[in-house]
Amino acid sequence: MRANKGTSLLLSLGIAFTLAGQALAENVVRIGAIYPLSGPAGKSGEDTLNAIRLAVDVINKSDPNSNLPFAKVAGLPGLGGAKIELIAADHQGSPEIGAAEAERMIVQEKVVALIGAFHSSVAATASQVAERMEVPFISGESEATNLTERGYRYFFRTTPSSSTQARDFFLFLRDLNKKESKPVRTIAIVHENTLWGQEFAKSAEAYFPEFPEFKLAINVAYQNGATDVTSEVQKLIAAKPDVVFHASYDAEAILFARTYKTYNFHPQGIMAIGAAFGSSAFRQALGPDANFYLVREHWARDLGRSNKLITEVAALYQSRYGKAMDGTPARAFQATLVLADAINRAGSTDKEAIRKALAATNLSAEHLIMPWESVRFDGKGQNVGSRGIFTQTQNLAPTTVWPFEMATASIVWPRPAAR
Amino acid sequence: MQAELLIQLLLSGLGMGFIFALIAIGLTLIYGVMNVVNFAHGEFLMLSMYASYWAYALLGADPLVSLPFVAGAMFLFGVGVYYALIRRTMKSSMHAQIFVTFGLMVFLQAAAQFFWGADYHAIQDSRLSGVLLVGGIALPVPQIASGVGALLATAGLYLLVFRTAVGRSLRAAAQDREAAQTVGIDVDRMNALAWGIGAACVGTAGSLLSTFYYVFPRVGSVFVLVAYVTVAMGGFGSIGGALVSGLLIGVLQVFSGFFLSSSLKFVPVFLLYLAIVLVRSRGLLGSQ
Numbered sequence: 001m002r003a004n005k006g007t008s009l010l011l012s013l014g015i016a017f018t019l020a021g022q023a024l025a026e027n028v029v030r031i032g033a034i035y036p037l038s039g040p041a042g043k044s045g046e047d048t049l050n051a052i053r054l055a056v057d058v059i060n061k062s063d064p065n066s067n068l069p070f071a072k073v074a075g076l077p078g079l080g081g082a083k084i085e086l087i088a089a090d091h092q093g094s095p096e097i098g099a100a101e102a103e104r105m106i107v108q109e110k111v112v113a114l115i116g117a118f119h120s121s122v123a124a125t126a127s128q129v130a131e132r133m134e135v136p137f138i139s140g141e142s143e144a145t146n147l148t149e150r151g152y153r154y155f156f157r158t159t160p161s162s163s164t165q166a167r168d169f170f171l172f173l174r175d176l177n178k179k180e181s182k183p184v185r186t187i188a189i190v191h192e193n194t195l196w197g198q199e200f201a202k203s204a205e206a207y208f209p210e211f212p213e214f215k216l217a218i219n220v221a222y223q224n225g226a227t228d229v230t231s232e233v234q235k236l237i238a239a240k241p242d243v244v245f246h247a248s249y250d251a252e253a254i255l256f257a258r259t260y261k262t263y264n265f266h267p268q269g270i271m272a273i274g275a276a277f278g279s280s281a282f283r284q285a286l287g288p289d290a291n292f293y294l295v296r297e298h299w300a301r302d303l304g305r306s307n308k309l310i311t312e313v314a315a316l317y318q319s320r321y322g323k324a325m326d327g328t329p330a331r332a333f334q335a336t337l338v339l340a341d342a343i344n345r346a347g348s349t350d351k352e353a354i355r356k357a358l359a360a361t362n363l364s365a366e367h368l369i370m371p372w373e374s375v376r377f378d379g380k381g382q383n384v385g386s387r388g389i390f391t392q393t394q395n396l397a398p399t400t401v402w403p404f405e406m407a408t409a410s411i412v413w414p415r416p417a418a419r
Numbered sequence: 420m421q422a423e424l425l426i427q428l429l430l431s432g433l434g435m436g437f438i439f440a441l442i443a444i445g446l447t448l449i450y451g452v453m454n455v456v457n458f459a460h461g462e463f464l465m466l467s468m469y470a471s472y473w474a475y476a477l478l479g480a481d482p483l484v485s486l487p488f489v490a491g492a493m494f495l496f497g498v499g500v501y502y503a504l505i506r507r508t509m510k511s512s513m514h515a516q517i518f519v520t521f522g523l524m525v526f527l528q529a530a531a532q533f534f535w536g537a538d539y540h541a542i543q544d545s546r547l548s549g550v551l552l553v554g555g556i557a558l559p560v561p562q563i564a565s566g567v568g569a570l571l572a573t574a575g576l577y578l579l580v581f582r583t584a585v586g587r588s589l590r591a592a593a594q595d596r597e598a599a600q601t602v603g604i605d606v607d608r609m610n611a612l613a614w615g616i617g618a619a620c621v622g623t624a625g626s627l628l629s630t631f632y633y634v635f636p637r638v639g640s641v642f643v644l645v646a647y648v649t650v651a652m653g654g655f656g657s658i659g660g661a662l663v664s665g666l667l668i669g670v671l672q673v674f675s676g677f678f679l680s681s682s683l684k685f686v687p688v689f690l691l692y693l694a695i696v697l698v699r700s701r702g703l704l705g706s707q
Contacts, residue, residue, distance in 0.1 A: 231676025
């Protein structure tokens with residue numbers, strides 16, 4: 001009798017633990033991703049989302065030969081090998097649709113965290129929904145400075161903000177003036193007119209007092225969806241700036257580059273922020289005319305010389321999607337890893353636990369696929385460990401040229417004329 | 420203010436204006452004959468740009484060479500759209516007609532993205548690319564070509580509509596459908612012809628545009644709003660009106676962008692449109 005009771009107790013406990021273990025292992029961590037998958041930024045959105053899909057795949061599968069975080073073991077070890085299930089939504093570049101999708105994913109798809117959104121204007125509204133519903137929202141690539149100035153607790157951003165990035169432009173020029181014989185003095189700013197472009201222009205203008213050797217020649221704002229940028233380029237030609245700071249999305253980057261060539265506008269340098277001027281889409285569309293643009297980058301493949309993880313992730317992306325990875329997919333990949341690391345440390349899918357774990361993130365450089373010092377969030381949710389580089393497109397390949405100590409080739413300066 | 424700069428701005432404005440005009444001419448013809456607004460007109464433009472691009476990418480055909488083929492293909496496409504879709508709505512309400520062309524627009528955009536992806540494509544080298552330098556003024560060759568193309572198209576259409584028997588039949592069908600049928604004009608054929616010619620016009624515009632503008636599934640919506648304004652401002656159904664207002668808009672947006680503000684450069688255009696339509700509701704050169 002007793003032996004039977006004991007056996008059955010042991011048996012039921014055994015079954016219970018096995019089931020619990022199975023349940024834990026079969027536990028899935030649902031994450032929602034909101035990106036533009038159609039419309040003018042559809043190409044970039046798709047490329048960025050693909051990097052997140054790749055990261056999720058690396059985490060979920062097991063590859064003993066890989067050194068990427070979470071690659072060796074299948075799933076998240078802190079949750080018993082639970083896999084991440086990624087649910088994607090298309091916000092089409094619209095802040096309203098982004099907010100609606102965020103709500104749908106939280107309420108209907110029951111995601112435990114959100115990642116997005118490429119457009120800062122959409123990240124603003126989607127994260128507003130997430131904050132209200134107390135769901136962590138991480139952004140790897142939405143750069144508008146004010147996103148981390150809202151006093152939110154659930155919003156975390158791994159990429160440096162617009163204003164930090166704008167400062168890199170001045171640091172680079174100051175460095176350059178030390179070596180060049182004709183110093184740069186006047187700067188023109190060209191920017192698109194939504195949140196991102198406006199933020200960049202405002203941030204850049206705010207640094208002039210800190211760098212008094214430079215002066216603003218002209219500020220040209222334009223509407224997205226331009227059919228023609230003749231008037232904008234003519235204004236630039238009339239202002240005769242030494243360099244141009246340029247903030248455009250994909251579509252107008254191509255249009256401006258062609259119009260610059262048509263009117264033979266060649267300041268000493270054209271320095272761009274954002275993915276467009278350094279993207280594979282830009283190089284494919286323009287061919288040799290894509291050369292010599294300087295892009296303030298977050299990431300470059302040639303940094304793989306000093307960071308093996310960069311080489312590995314770049315090769316994976318290339319083989320899976322048939323195109324070169326650039327800075328925005330790289331940042332999205334990194335943000336996914338940061339989110340996974342936080343969920344892993346939280347050891348649960350409880351949203352508050354994930355939020356706390358995110359806030360306590362402290363990843364050092366050797367775990368990152370970005371050329372950053374670390375990933376650590378300040379009280380506002382902004383990563384303070386990031387660092388920027390400038391690449392120049394040389395022979396249709398992005399080549400790191402600054403910081404000069406990290407350069408893999410020397411910079412071509414000033415920019416050659418079209419004719 | 421240098422004279423050279425002003426001339427440069429004027430010529431660039433005219434260049435863009437000819438493109439707006441060419442797109443609008445097709446739209447106004449369809450409306451003039453059938454009283455149907457083709458909401459998918461921008462997508463006709465997009466399809467012709469893709470056709471020109473694929474001819475270049477897959478067959479190595481220069482857009483100048485593929486232009487007549489693209490225009491011809493678009494003619495057949497326009498006729499096809501009429502017989503397959505529009506004809507069925509001719510007896511229905513205006514709402515049905517609007518929804519059909521609007522639905523076609525959405526379908527074509529999505530189909531383009533489905534089959535060809537959201538990638539931007541651009542033709543890098545064609546006989547129509549590059550710049551002609553006259554004095555210190557840069558004249559982009561594609562825009563010169565568009566100017567020539569638009570003038571030829573307008574002249575050709577005028578000859579067709581006002582000097583041929585077919586043109587007489589088209590005008591009759593536009594004026595009074597029943598009376599035209601009574602005298603034995605095949606109104607159905609005339610409608611199809613209008614769609615075909617309208618599509619061929621926008622096909623020509625697309626071919627020329629593809630030499631300097633990038634191609635992607637939503638490119639139609641970038642140009643189509645301006646096309647509607649051009650048609651309304653010039654007068655629905657007036658080919659000359661489409662040409663004149665297209666040029667006016669092209670020049671106005673360049674000068675506004677330069678002297679006022681780049682981000683507001685279409686505001687004067689829309690204000691002008693409002694002013695003209697309020698003062699003279701039939702548009703610049705429209706009738707009735």
